[in-house]
Amino acid sequence: QVQLVESGGGVVQPGRSLRLSCAASGFTFGNFAIHWVRQAPGKELEWVAAISYDGRNKDYADSVKGRFTISRDNSKNTLYLQMSSLGAGDTALYYCAREHVVVLPTAHGPRASFDYWGQGTLVTVSS
Amino acid sequence: DIQMTQSPSSLSASVGDRVTITCRASQSISTYLNWYQQKPGKAPKLLIHAASILQNGVPSRFSGSGSGTDFTLTISSLQPEDFATYYCQHTYSTPPTFGQGTRVDIK
Numbered sequence: 001q002v003q004l005v006e007s008g009g010g011v012v013q014p015g016r017s018l019r020l021s022c023a024a025s026g027f028t029f030g031n032f033a034i035h036w037v038r039q040a041p042g043k044e045l046e047w048v049a050a051i052s053y054d055g056r057n058k059d060y061a062d063s064v065k066g067r068f069t070i071s072r073d074n075s076k077n078t079l080y081l082q083m084s085s086l087g088a089g090d091t092a093l094y095y096c097a098r099e100h101v102v103v104l105p106t107a108h109g110p111r112a113s114f115d116y117w118g119q120g121t122l123v124t125v126s127s
Numbered sequence: 128d129i130q131m132t133q134s135p136s137s138l139s140a141s142v143g144d145r146v147t148i149t150c151r152a153s154q155s156i157s158t159y160l161n162w163y164q165q166k167p168g169k170a171p172k173l174l175i176h177a178a179s180i181l182q183n184g185v186p187s188r189f190s191g192s193g194s195g196t197d198f199t200l201t202i203s204s205l206q207p208e209d210f211a212t213y214y215c216q217h218t219y220s221t222p223p224t225f226g227q228g229t230r231v232d233i234k
Binding site for chain 2 (some may be wrong): 046114118119
């Protein structure tokens with residue numbers, strides 16, 4: 001079965017760095033784009049970053065651009081999120097999610113959704 | 128960025144009720160719209176993608192409709208396990224933003 005397992009979260013001081021990992025199993029990891037989505041305590045979901053199946057294309061939310069770097073190692077079935085210059089606003093539960101794309105005969109263009117999610121890893125930025 | 132606005136933000140309903148949640152996009156997104164269910168302490172779960180396609184394994188009491196800017200998630204007969212927070216999300220462009228969520232509570 002498809003599994004995504006995040007790790008690497010913890011308590012970190014403002015301005016410091018942290019690297020999150022997302023280990024995938026149960027599917028051909030190298031065939032899928034993967035996203036990071038975060039959720040601050042009691043708040044809504046916020047998309048953070050995405051990486052294409054081959055790692056060539058990456059996108060970031062404006063709130064993390066220049067501070068976070070998404071990467072992947074398809075030989076290890078693992079996704080990463082390197083986070084630097086962390087601030088209180090980065091405190092959240094970080095999820096990785098697999099992108100699912102369908103091509104519909106009645107629609108122009110493929111449709112994407114996030115069909116599998118990990119359980120999340122908590123990042124707390126605090127002095 | 129495209130903004131997604133859900134209404135209501137919360138609602139109270141009874142088992143067996145028909146529940147409707149709406150989601151409005153700040154610009155037309157065709158049918159690039161997904162719905163997720165999130166229970167406390169759990170990851171979101173995909174319910175509906177491409178506005179109206181039920182994800183495998185999701186009960187048929189859930190349905191989605193809409194195109195352009197206005198979308199609806201309907202639960203035809205609310206069950207005890209449906210009490211949760213529901214989010215819409217567009218994937219029309221980057222960033223693929225989420226709505227603020229609709230919490231469905233027990234009346």
